[in-house]
Amino acid sequence: MTTYLLSAGSPDLIGSAARGAVISAFLVFIGLCLLWVFTLATQDDDPECLYVADRSLPPVFNGVAMAGEQITVVILVSMPGAIALFGYDGVSAAVDSALALGVFLLLAPRIRETRRYTLGELFSLRAEGPGARIAGAVVTLCVAVPLLMVQLRAGGITAALLIGMPTETAQVVCTVMMGCLIACFAGVADLRGTSFIQVAKVPVALAALAATTLLALRRFHWDPASLLSAAMDKSVSPHGYLSPGLWAQSAHVGPLGTVSDHIVVILGTAMMPHLILRVSASRDVPAARRSLSIAVGLSGLFFLLLITTGFAATAVVGSEQIGAVDALGQGAPILLASGVLPDHSTGRIVLITLVACVAFLAVLTAVASVTFAAAVSVTRDLVGHKGRTLLRIEEPTVLRISVVAICAVSLLLTTTVHRYPIEFLLAFSLSLAATCVFPTLVYSFLWSGFDRRGLLWLVYGGVSLCVLLTLFSPAVSGTAYSLLPDQDFELFPLHTPGVVSVPAAFLLGWLGSARPWERSARTGHAAVNEVRGG
Numbered sequence: 001m002t003t004y005l006l007s008a009g010s011p012d013l014i015g016s017a018a019r020g021a022v023i024s025a026f027l028v029f030i031g032l033c034l035l036w037v038f039t040l041a042t043q044d045d046d047p048e049c050l051y052v053a054d055r056s057l058p059p060v061f062n063g064v065a066m067a068g069e070q071i072t073v074v075i076l077v078s079m080p081g082a083i084a085l086f087g088y089d090g091v092s093a094a095v096d097s098a099l100a101l102g103v104f105l106l107l108a109p110r111i112r113e114t115r116r117y118t119l120g121e122l123f124s125l126r127a128e129g130p131g132a133r134i135a136g137a138v139v140t141l142c143v144a145v146p147l148l149m150v151q152l153r154a155g156g157i158t159a160a161l162l163i164g165m166p167t168e169t170a171q172v173v174c175t176v177m178m179g180c181l182i183a184c185f186a187g188v189a190d191l192r193g194t195s196f197i198q199v200a201k202v203p204v205a206l207a208a209l210a211a212t213t214l215l216a217l218r219r220f221h222w223d224p225a226s227l228l229s230a231a232m233d234k235s236v237s238p239h240g241y242l243s244p245g246l247w248a249q250s251a252h253v254g255p256l257g258t259v260s261d262h263i264v265v266i267l268g269t270a271m272m273p274h275l276i277l278r279v280s281a282s283r284d285v286p287a288a289r290r291s292l293s294i295a296v297g298l299s300g301l302f303f304l305l306l307i308t309t310g311f312a313a314t315a316v317v318g319s320e321q322i323g324a325v326d327a328l329g330q331g332a333p334i335l336l337a338s339g340v341l342p343d344h345s346t347g348r349i350v351l352i353t354l355v356a357c358v359a360f361l362a363v364l365t366a367v368a369s370v371t372f373a374a375a376v377s378v379t380r381d382l383v384g385h386k387g388r389t390l391l392r393i394e395e396p397t398v399l400r401i402s403v404v405a406i407c408a409v410s411l412l413l414t415t416t417v418h419r420y421p422i423e424f425l426l427a428f429s430l431s432l433a434a435t436c437v438f439p440t441l442v443y444s445f446l447w448s449g450f451d452r453r454g455l456l457w458l459v460y461g462g463v464s465l466c467v468l469l470t471l472f473s474p475a476v477s478g479t480a481y482s483l484l485p486d487q488d489f490e491l492f493p494l495h496t497p498g499v500v501s502v503p504a505a506f507l508l509g510w511l512g513s514a515r516p517w518e519r520s521a522r523t524g525h526a527a528v529n530e531v532r533g534g
Contacts, residue, residue, distance in 0.1 A: 025353045047395050051376050052281040053192040059287040063294025066278050068198030070299045071205050072366035073154045081329020083310025084322050087241035098303040100269030105292045108279045110445045112288040117280035120381025125444040127452035135459040137381040139436045140273045144374035146425035148410035152179050155363030162356050172418050179411035186368040186403045201361040208358045209305035215340040216312035230315035260499035268430025271437035274373035375402035424475035427496050435462040435501040443509050454513030462505040469497035
């Protein structure tokens with residue numbers, strides 16, 4: 001059984017009369033974005049300028065850019081869809097994502113104080129040597145590549161839906177084209193250049209969501225209660241729409257599965273490598289705090305608009321039609337933009353074009369940020385100074401090669417598995433970040449006894465646990481929503497491993513560093529020697 005993201009019978013949302021205008025405007029916007037990116041590309045080969053903009057970004061500017069990091073294409077198209085189809089469960093996921101920056105706010109000042117900006121460098125706080133840096137690079141790549149695959153796939157599918165061609169071939173072609181454009185962008189960009197695009201994206205995304213929401217609210221005479229009531233009536237379960245458990249994947253796992261999902265989304269979203277790189281670009285610790293405060297406010301507004309958009313999509317379009325286009329609801333924002341205005345109106349064309357431009361900006365910036373952070377980690381932690389000297393290649397050149405290589409590998413993997421439901425890879429990336437990065441940083445900042453062995457036990461033990469528990473979870477087999485629905489080797493009942501893997505990672509880090517068995521052995525030897533001496 002193969003699960004397709006878009007139904008072959010998906011409706012033509014734009015119409016043949018308007019398609020040419022929408023696609024033309026969309027292509028012009030893409031061209032202007034890429035031209036702007038090339039003009040922003042720095043010619044400075046100083047690594048500090050490339051990686052962290054010479055730590056000179058103003059607090060407000062960096063705060064808006066940090067909020068832009070939250071506006072990814074997966075969140076932009078999946079979150080309203082999840083709310084439209086699953087009601088309360090989708091709202092819960094949106095709230096978790098909004099809380100993530102609050103958690104990051106607790107660790108961000110300490111990260112900025114260290115003046116380190118890759119996981120390998122942060123892991124070396126208590127464990128100097130190449131082993132810690134390699135572990136940081138491994139975690140960064142394991143988090144980044146699955147995340148890139150999901151982002152590229154969602155971007156390609158959204159583009160195929162916008163042009164009215166939901167076939168698998170069109171989806172793959174759109175994914176490849178988007179991936180190549182983004183590779184060109186990421187290959188010349190630096191943190192300052194991507195920051196400008198992030199800052200431009202935030203008001204455009206907020207304006208698009210606000211416009212579609214207000215137009216939907218106008219249809220219900222500006223009465224939010226009427227809109228919510230219509231959303232409940234047009235949902236798949238009017239009586240259970242605002243209650244937990246409507247999402248079929250979480251209905252049977254109980255409160256333990258819900259807790260695990262909360263842990264993974266909150267801690268994982270907060271510990272993404274590109275966020276760590278972003279906060280390191282602040283001028284100083286007070287500037288980092290101010291940037292994060294601005295980012296928290298803007299992100300809260302963004303997620304509030306996403307929640308409203310999800311309810312509006314259900315009220316205007318209906319859950320059944322949204323689910324018919326896409327089983328996960330990822331067409332909800334486009335369906336809403338297509339349905340709030342009359343079919344042949346100019347405003348409808350403008351609104352759909354605006355949504356298309358926001359989707360492209362979300363793909364462009366999200367993939368570029370994750371790729372850039374992963375390439376910086378490869379350059380600094382995996383290749384290192386000795387490796388660059390051996391290869392006789394300058395550091396910026398290694399960075400550009402790493403960017404292209406990571407984009408190429410991610411795009412190849414995405415097109416290879418395009419027909420399979422790989423959305424669980426997003427939860428896997430978040431699980432890795434929550435399991436390996438959060439405990440390591442907490443121990444590194446708060447426990448002086450944390451050492452190299454504890455670090456390696458925590459990181460590689462956490463990666464192994466996440467891989468094994470995900471492999472034997474319902475996300476891979478055993479249910480109709482699994483990667484392999486026709487097979488059943490499910491042994492772990494939860495969709496996300498966070499409730500097990502995060503405490504286990506803390507325990508592994510403590511055991512590797514404290515080594516209580518050695519202390520017991522020393523105590524026993526001392527007691528024996530004392531008896532012999534007596």
